[in-house]
Each structure stands twice: as C-alpha cells, then as structure tokens.
Amino acid sequence: MTSNIAESLNAVTKDARELPIFDLFEYMRTLLERWTKEKLSKAKGTFTYLGHKYNKELEDNSTLSPKLRVRASTDHIHTVLDGVKRYIVCLENKKCSCGQFQLDELPCAHALAALRHKNETYKNYCSLYYTRKSLLLTYEMP
Incomplete structure (x- = not known):
C-alpha cells in the first residue's frame, strides 16, 4: 500500500513517464476517466444506505x-x-x-x-x- 496520492500515481504511471508531454497528459486523462467510470459503476451497483x-x-x-x-x-x-x-x-x-x-x-x-x-x-x-x-x-x- 502506498502512503499518499503522489506515490499511488507514480506507481500507476511508471511506464507513461517516458512519453512526450502531450501523450503523458492523454494517458493521465484516460486513466482518470476510467477510474471515474469504475467508481460510478460501483456506486450505481450499491443498494444500501452507505457505500x-x-x-x-x-x-x-x-x-x-x-x-x-x-x-x-x-x-x-x-x-x-x-x-x-x-x-x-x-x-x-x-x-x-x-x-x-x-x-x-x-x-x-x-x-x-x-x-x-x-x-x-x-x-x-x-x-x-x-x-x-x-x-x-x-x-x-x-
């Protein structure tokens, strides 16, 4: 487990760090888009009062x-x-x-x-x- 958000992002984007800046931003955008979609799907699949x-x-x-x-x-x-x-x-x-x-x-x-x-x-x-x-x-x- 990582101790903060920067370490988490560093671990996930290790391979993308060598990309040109525009490609790196595109990689980050699609990564955050995917995470948001996954979290929204999980929230929609919850039918209890709490998450x-x-x-x-x-x-x-x-x-x-x-x-x-x-x-x-x-x-x-x-x-x-x-x-x-x-x-x-x-x-x-x-x-x-x-x-x-x-x-x-x-x-x-x-x-x-x-x-x-x-x-x-x-x-x-x-x-x-x-x-x-x-x-x-x-x-x-x-």
Whole structure:
C-alpha cells in the first residue's frame, strides 16, 4: 500500500513517464476517466444506505456490538462494557472514548451497541459523505 496520492500515481504511471508531454497528459486523462467510470459503476451497483466500503466497515463493527453490555447515563451518554474494558459513548456529539467514532465518522462497535440499546438507527450517526447518494454525486458528470 502506498502512503499518499503522489506515490499511488507514480506507481500507476511508471511506464507513461517516458512519453512526450502531450501523450503523458492523454494517458493521465484516460486513466482518470476510467477510474471515474469504475467508481460510478460501483456506486450505481450499491443498494444500501452507505457505500459498499463503509457498509462493510459498519457490518464489521456490528458483529462486535452484540456481546457488549450497555448502561445509559443519560439519553445521549452511555457506558459500554467489553469484558473489563469500559468505553464512554456520547451519541449527541458522535464521540466514543475509543476514538474510532469521531475519527471515521461512522459508528464504532461501542456506538452501535449504544444505538441498539436505544432502539435507534445508525443512519443519523454516519457522515453524509459515506452515503450512496453522495458517492453518486461525486462521480456524476455535469
């Protein structure tokens, strides 16, 4: 895996670097065009609320959450127990003491356990950028 976009592009365009400048630009244009088409097709083939990648991450978190115990302190603050470990989840601020909820802007296993305890859906707690609708708009041609 590469650490940044420049390294990613360097790896993909290694053979094209020796081309004349016009041909290099044409190569880059067609490469980006192909990537956009692939991403748009993938977004169109998604029928869940979240895009495929984020839905998978949410499912992974969801498999961990049933074994967690939840104690509500207030309507928004919950203590989630995982064996001897304790996590504090604030649903109002979308934060968990594990740090994953606020970093990913997607409910972690602890937040999902708290949401399950409140009988609430995860949809109000995910970044709008991860939704199928946002993904479609990202790759839509004007």
